[in-house]
Amino acid sequence: MVAYEAEQRVVLPALRAGWMTQTFVHWPFRPEAVRALPPEELVVDEYGGAAWVGLTPFVMADVGLHGVPATLPGLPTFAETNLRTYVRHPDGRDGLWFLxxxxxxxxxxxARAIGAPYSPGSLSVSANGNTVSYSGSRWSRDASYRLRVRRGDPIQPTERDVWLTSRWRAYTRRLGLLWETPVEHEPWPLAHATVDVLEETLTTAAGLKEAPLGEPVVHFSEGVRQVRIGLTTPCAPWRVRQPA
Known part of the structure; x- marks a missing residue:
């Protein structure tokens, strides 16, 4: 079961931020279509017999670095978009794997230094009434997306809604090591959302060659303002015990 609230306190955050104006678009895939994308140490997590891939555009606001007082101005506000799937470490802890x-x-x-797959691009986020529009194009021109949604009424999250949106660590791989970055923030305030426009090549660029099993599950959130991103540390090596 995935926790709706943060599983750990991040006492010394490397970064503080707000994740605002966020849309979650989640597609179900055959688990076999996703298993080759994370490293072999991680198990692809499943819900309802499917592996899920999420497109999550949002705005990074009020970004501050560790050691800089919160009262001082932070970094500029900017747009970011993640494509991710859901995984478990062999020790049972769940998290994100960014595609x-x-x-x-x-x-x-x-952040590429610890394996985070960042690509620079031209991104935009705009709102007009209940309509929110996102677009992005990599500077390398090998992937782009355009998304327009209509946000609806707030919802009381179901178990699936929590499973799709609430993860409290991200895994990356670099220099032959698996790394873990913990995150703490208040629970997502979720609302219904309806897709008006969705065009993207991010999934195929990430190596997903199959079509999803069905239509996406979509949520909108005004965002969470008190995000604390912890220090990235290497995961302890995991060894499967051989039978005696």
């Missing part, structure tokens, strides 16, 4: 991360603020590319 790609599009970002409109090139200094974030420093």
């Amino acid at each position: 790609s991360i599009e970002v409109a603020f090139p200094p974030m590319l420093a």
Whole structure:
């Protein structure tokens, strides 16, 4: 079971931020279509017999670095879009595996040092009444997306809604090691959302060659303002015990 609230306190955050104006678009895939994308140490998590891939565009706001007082101005507000799937470490802890991360603020590319798959691009987010529009194109021009949704009424999250949106760590791989980054924030305030326009090539660029099993599940959130992103640390090596 995935926790709706943060599983751990992030006492010394490497980064503070708000994740605002976020839409979650989740497609179900055959697990076999997704299993080759994360490293072999991680198990692809499933819900309802499917592996899920999420497209999540949002705005990074009020970004502050560790050691800089919150009262001082932070980094500029910028757009970011993640394509991710859901995984479990052999020790049972669940988390995210990012297939790609599009970002409109090139200094974030420093996170490539721990394996975060950032790509610089031109991204935009705009709202007009209940309609929210997102678009992005990599500078390398090998992937792009366009999404327009109509946000609806707030919802009381179901078990599936929580499973799709509430993860409290991300895994990356770099230098032969698996790394873990913990996250803490308030629970997502979720609302219904309806897709008006959805065009994207991010999934095929990430290596997903099959079509999804059905239509996407879509949520909108005004966002969470008190995000604390912890220090990235290497995961302890995992060894399967051989039978005696």
